[in-house]
Amino acid sequence: MKVWYLLLVGVALLVRQSEAVQPFCTTNPSVTVSPNDPRLPAFLPPQFQTVIEGSIINSGMTVVAKEYSDSAAGMARMDMTINNQVYTAIVNYNTNQSYHINNNAKCTVMNISTDDDAVLLGNGFGSMKHGFSTQSMLRFAQRYGEQYIGKTTVRGIKVDHWRSCLNWTSFSDIFTLDYYFTDSNWTTLDTSLQIPVRAEIKGEQYAPNGSVYYSFHHIYEYVSFLASIEDPYIFETPPGVGCPNRKSGRSMPKLKPQYQYREEVVDQSGAMLIQTDIWYDYGYKLVRYDYRPVEPGYPFWTQNPLSRIQDYNTGASYVIDHVFGNCTIEPIANSTWDAIHTASSKQALTLRNPEQLFYLDNTFAYAGQRPTRGILCDVYASFKNGTTMEIYFLSKDWTATDNTGIDPTTPDVPVQFSITYSDNTQMLYNLYDFDQEHPNILNAFDITPCYSDEDKISFRISFPYNAGSVLKVYKRAFQATCLELLSKLGQLSPVRIQKTEVHWTFDHIYFLATIVGMAPSIAKFQKWSGLMANYQDDMNYQQIGSATTCADLCDQQTRGTCNSFDYCPKSQVCSLSGLYTSDGKKLSNAPTCSHFSRVLTGPVDHEVASGDAYKVIKDGVYRGGFLIPIKFPGVNEVYRASDITDKIIRNPVAGKPVVKSIHHFTDHINKQVRGFDDLILTGLAVDECAAECQAEVVFDCQSFEFCYDTGNCIMSHIHPDEHPDSIISSQTCDLFVRDYTSKYTQLPGTTTLSKSDSIYQSINNANQCAKLCTDYNGFNCKSFDYCPDIHTCFLGRTHVFDLPKAQINVQPTCNHYSRNYADDFKKITNKVIRLQDNRIVFGLSAEQCAKMCVEEEMFQCSSFDYCGNSSECRLSTAAMSRVGQVTVDSSAFCSIYNRQYYPSGKVYVPPPPPTSAKYTPGAMAGLGIGAIVIGLIIGVIGVLAFSKFTNRPLDEMAVAFTNKYTVSTDE
Numbered sequence: 001m002k003v004w005y006l007l008l009v010g011v012a013l014l015v016r017q018s019e020a021v022q023p024f025c026t027t028n029p030s031v032t033v034s035p036n037d038p039r040l041p042a043f044l045p046p047q048f049q050t051v052i053e054g055s056i057i058n059s060g061m062t063v064v065a066k067e068y069s070d071s072a073a074g075m076a077r078m079d080m081t082i083n084n085q086v087y088t089a090i091v092n093y094n095t096n097q098s099y100h101i102n103n104n105a106k107c108t109v110m111n112i113s114t115d116d117d118a119v120l121l122g123n124g125f126g127s128m129k130h131g132f133s134t135q136s137m138l139r140f141a142q143r144y145g146e147q148y149i150g151k152t153t154v155r156g157i158k159v160d161h162w163r164s165c166l167n168w169t170s171f172s173d174i175f176t177l178d179y180y181f182t183d184s185n186w187t188t189l190d191t192s193l194q195i196p197v198r199a200e201i202k203g204e205q206y207a208p209n210g211s212v213y214y215s216f217h218h219i220y221e222y223v224s225f226l227a228s229i230e231d232p233y234i235f236e237t238p239p240g241v242g243c244p245n246r247k248s249g250r251s252m253p254k255l256k257p258q259y260q261y262r263e264e265v266v267d268q269s270g271a272m273l274i275q276t277d278i279w280y281d282y283g284y285k286l287v288r289y290d291y292r293p294v295e296p297g298y299p300f301w302t303q304n305p306l307s308r309i310q311d312y313n314t315g316a317s318y319v320i321d322h323v324f325g326n327c328t329i330e331p332i333a334n335s336t337w338d339a340i341h342t343a344s345s346k347q348a349l350t351l352r353n354p355e356q357l358f359y360l361d362n363t364f365a366y367a368g369q370r371p372t373r374g375i376l377c378d379v380y381a382s383f384k385n386g387t388t389m390e391i392y393f394l395s396k397d398w399t400a401t402d403n404t405g406i407d408p409t410t411p412d413v414p415v416q417f418s419i420t421y422s423d424n425t426q427m428l429y430n431l432y433d434f435d436q437e438h439p440n441i442l443n444a445f446d447i448t449p450c451y452s453d454e455d456k457i458s459f460r461i462s463f464p465y466n467a468g469s470v471l472k473v474y475k476r477a478f479q480a481t482c483l484e485l486l487s488k489l490g491q492l493s494p495v496r497i498q499k500t501e502v503h504w505t506f507d508h509i510y511f512l513a514t515i516v517g518m519a520p521s522i523a524k525f526q527k528w529s530g531l532m533a534n535y536q537d538d539m540n541y542q543q544i545g546s547a548t549t550c551a552d553l554c555d556q557q558t559r560g561t562c563n564s565f566d567y568c569p570k571s572q573v574c575s576l577s578g579l580y581t582s583d584g585k586k587l588s589n590a591p592t593c594s595h596f597s598r599v600l601t602g603p604v605d606h607e608v609a610s611g612d613a614y615k616v617i618k619d620g621v622y623r624g625g626f627l628i629p630i631k632f633p634g635v636n637e638v639y640r641a642s643d644i645t646d647k648i649i650r651n652p653v654a655g656k657p658v659v660k661s662i663h664h665f666t667d668h669i670n671k672q673v674r675g676f677d678d679l680i681l682t683g684l685a686v687d688e689c690a691a692e693c694q695a696e697v698v699f700d701c702q703s704f705e706f707c708y709d710t711g712n713c714i715m716s717h718i719h720p721d722e723h724p725d726s727i728i729s730s731q732t733c734d735l736f737v738r739d740y741t742s743k744y745t746q747l748p749g750t751t752t753l754s755k756s757d758s759i760y761q762s763i764n765n766a767n768q769c770a771k772l773c774t775d776y777n778g779f780n781c782k783s784f785d786y787c788p789d790i791h792t793c794f795l796g797r798t799h800v801f802d803l804p805k806a807q808i809n810v811q812p813t814c815n816h817y818s819r820n821y822a823d824d825f826k827k828i829t830n831k832v833i834r835l836q837d838n839r840i841v842f843g844l845s846a847e848q849c850a851k852m853c854v855e856e857e858m859f860q861c862s863s864f865d866y867c868g869n870s871s872e873c874r875l876s877t878a879a880m881s882r883v884g885q886v887t888v889d890s891s892a893f894c895s896i897y898n899r900q901y902y903p904s905g906k907v908y909v910p911p912p913p914p915t916s917a918k919y920t921p922g923a924m925a926g927l928g929i930g931a932i933v934i935g936l937i938i939g940v941i942g943v944l945a946f947s948k949f950t951n952r953p954l955d956e957m958a959v960a961f962t963n964k965y966t967v968s969t970d971e
């Protein structure tokens with residue numbers, strides 16, 4: 001306050017007429033300047049800044065003040081340096097508060113109406129409320145009679161000079177005030193008119209008895225006066241200074257319960273930059289942070305990058321070394337930055353809430369707006385025990401876009417956090433990529449490196465829906481919802497559900513996941529070595545071999561909750577207690593024992609073993625209780641799971657996959673073939689191996705072995721049925737032989753081909769005969785008879801569909817096989833391919849339609865629609881593998897049969913999609929229906945004759961070729 005007194009010119013004054021006996025001067029408000037004299041400027045520009053150097057002559061000292069005023073913003077500031085101290089006062093007329101900062105450190109907030117200094121800053125004068133220092137001064141000078149003295153020069157500047165006599169009642173001061181303003185012809189810095197150049201006061205302070213108590217004389221020089229303010233943030237309190245009780249322009253934003261960000265720690269005293277990534281989820285009670293230890297130290301002695309995943313559901317912490325890939329599971333340490341002691345127990349830990357993670361509490365006060373890293377921020381500061389903490393939130397007027405998650409924007413983004421200690425050292429945390437969504441469940445909390453395969457169960461849940469269009473957008477939401485449901489259903493910490501994946505086909509959604517084992521019990525307890533609790537034990541176990549076993553006994557205790565235990569390896573005694581360490585008396589020394597106390601508090605949910613959890617989940621799925629709602633604007637679906645299986649290759653311990661589904665092969669369990677290795681692949685599931693064999697083009701893959709120990713898929717061109725003696729037993733491998741009979745429908749005890757001209761002797765089995773038929777080049781082999789007793793195989797040109805009844809003979813020792821066409825197609829029920837029909841035929845079965853598609857010569861038949869209600873068969877060149885080329889519609893009675901294999905069993909490769917410019921004349925005829933479809937649009941309906949058709953040997957049955965609009969019977 002004294003300081004302000006020194007700077008009288010910078011303040012507003014309380015003035016009244018003096019009644020002192022021998023005043024230093026006399027105030028005469030009636031004194032007026034003569035009409036030709038200039039008047040003392042009454043108003044300064046609405047915005048200005050200036051430096052004032054004050055010579056306090058009577059005290060022999062200099063003060064320097066920088067004054068800033070912005071009447072439109074309702075803000076004023078003065079920084080004063082005196083005696084090597086810096087004082088700042090900022091007056092905020094918007095909140096009627098003033099902030100007083102000493103030496104850029106301590107800030108006191110005052111109510112303007114009760115602030116002594118604010119008196120000096122212009123309050124308490126009714127209409128003068130918004131006056132400030134120089135400005136107020138001028139008004140008083142005018143009101144109390146300014147006298148024009150004349151022109152003179154100050155510091156070489158041409159000036160006008162005025163004088164008035166003022167009286168400051170509260171201090172009984174009477175003094176003259178001389179004001180010098182630039183002459184109106186003088187060019188100022190920014191060409192402002194008439195700016196102050198000097199003020200001088202000279203006067204006396206009187207004792208109550210009227211005697212002179214004190215004389216004073218000050219000269220104030222105004223320099224660098226500008227009618228603008230250079231620093232737009234000059235009215236903000238300085239960084240690192242908290243102003244408790246400061247009224248806020250905006251209340252501090254609340255952080256969401258989950259977020260992730262990258263942090264750059266600037267350790268100024270250590271001259272060090274540290275990068276960390278953080279994933280935080282208060283709902284899941286999980287935190288992960290990735291860091292590199294600054295130096296090798298206990299307990300990992302490494303500088304490899306580490307991930308630490310802390311599970312506050314169990315108290316276990318997983319540390320994964322990203323170079324070695326190994327993992328250690330240990331209890332969450334009580335010193336960790338993300339943990340806080342619970343209020344009820346000084347011992348147990350809990351996860352800091354979203355605010356606590358940044359130490360945000362009600363001591364944080366708004367500290368104005370300030371840019372950092374070029375970003376305008378709202379700053380909130382807290383000043384506690386000499387330490388200032390500040391958090392910078394993105395200003396409301398800015399928006400942030402992040403590149404993670406569903407939310408496009410991130411509101412209330414923290415940009416920076418800083419801690420300034422009393423010695424002025426600072427820790428700065430630059431926060432990047434701040435996103436307030438659930439961290440990516442796919443990989444954020446991946447603890448799978450911490451578990452061996454025996455501790456994992458993988459499974460697949462199927463949902464019978466065509467949901468590709470929804471999943472394309474909401475796959476992650478679907479995944480997250482599945483994870484949450486699994487966690488709830490299986491009573492699993494979310495961290496135990498890993499490697500979730502979502503896939504979909506035309507008719508199914510598949511969700512895959514892996515459940516990892518329980519956290520080790522010992523990792524849920526903090527250890528005090530060489531100490532022991534001396535309170536009452538609830539339970540004692542003898543002959544316990546290790547602390548781990550003792551921890552298991554404690555953790556799995558169901559008769560009450562075991563919260564701590566002592567273990568003495570020497571005596572092998574394990575003592576359990578329901579108390580927490582801090583609840584009991586002091587620990588006593590026990591050099592050969594250790595004390596362990598539970599990391600977390602509250603009711604202990606006993607963890608569920610993976611196998612049990614899987615059973616519960618399985619029950620949930622089969623009872624129809626696994627429902628996944630996907631609700632977003634424009635989407636409101638609920639998907640009910642229909643099926644769950646752990647028979648997936650990802651699951652190393654679930655036993656062998658069901659091989660029956662690989663129906664193009666016959667399996668020979670625990671068999672192998674010597675010298676059998678045209679191609680060896682690894683990392684495939686058995687069904688994938690089968691698919692590879694069928695798709696193999698370099699050689700003709702006839703069989704493969706799948707070895708469950710190595711996961712090897714060994715393919716061969718040998719068909720072992722031709723060399724039955726090469727088959728040997730195997731412990732770990734199964735043999736799969738191409739099953740050619742699966743391509744044929746068997747008519748047992750029947751022959752049709754006794755007159756066949758292609759007869760093979762010494763054929764071991766029907767499969768070998770089927771292979772001969774499939775591979776036969778002499779004619780188009782459509783059927784065969786196999787008679788096992790005489791090892792004879794007859795190949796035939798005609799299909800049983802095409803034969804007159806009379807030619808079908810009963811022969812109990814033989815079987816007839818006719819080509820099976822529909823098996824070469826994958827059926828997609830209740831769907832049709834829109835407007836792509838190349839040929840439409842009525843009155844066929846699906847099998848006959850398939851045959852027609854396979855035998856079609858006019859065009860490449862890649863698929864057909866078959867409609868059961870109308871026995872309608874529509875052949876098409878459209879292949880559903882050509883994404884984007886076909887449009888699929890729903891249909892009550894029809895199904896799409898999408899071609900998968902050639903008759904040889906090779907994978908069918910659809911022709912490239914036709915482009916209208918490339919129609920050949922032949923294709924044109926075949927594509928007649930396609931042309932009609934186009935023709936129909938312009939109302940032309942044509943009847944097409946399929947010339948080629950009449951040249952073909954007619955099947956016995958009559959076939960009607962039609963399209964939707966025209967019918968032509970061809971008998």
Ligand SMILES: *[C@@H]1O[C@H](CO)[C@@H](O)[C@H](O)[C@H]1NC(C)=O
Nearest residue numbers: 095096097111112113114247
């Ligand atoms: C300041 O003090 C006045 C008078 O005591 C009171 O009416 C006003 O509400 C106070 N304002 C603030 C900002 O505390």
Ligand SMILES: *[C@@H]1O[C@H](CO)[C@@H](O)[C@H](O)[C@H]1NC(C)=O
Nearest residue numbers: 300319320321324326327328
């Ligand atoms: C990984 O293995 C190394 C070598 O055995 C060991 O020193 C280190 O502590 C382990 N790290 C973790 C995180 O388990």
Ligand SMILES: *[C@@H]1O[C@H](CO)[C@@H](O)[C@H](O)[C@H]1NC(C)=O
Nearest residue numbers: 333334335346347526527528
């Ligand atoms: C943290 O745990 C260690 C033992 O693990 C113990 O010595 C220390 O006193 C604990 N600190 C607090 C604050 O509880």
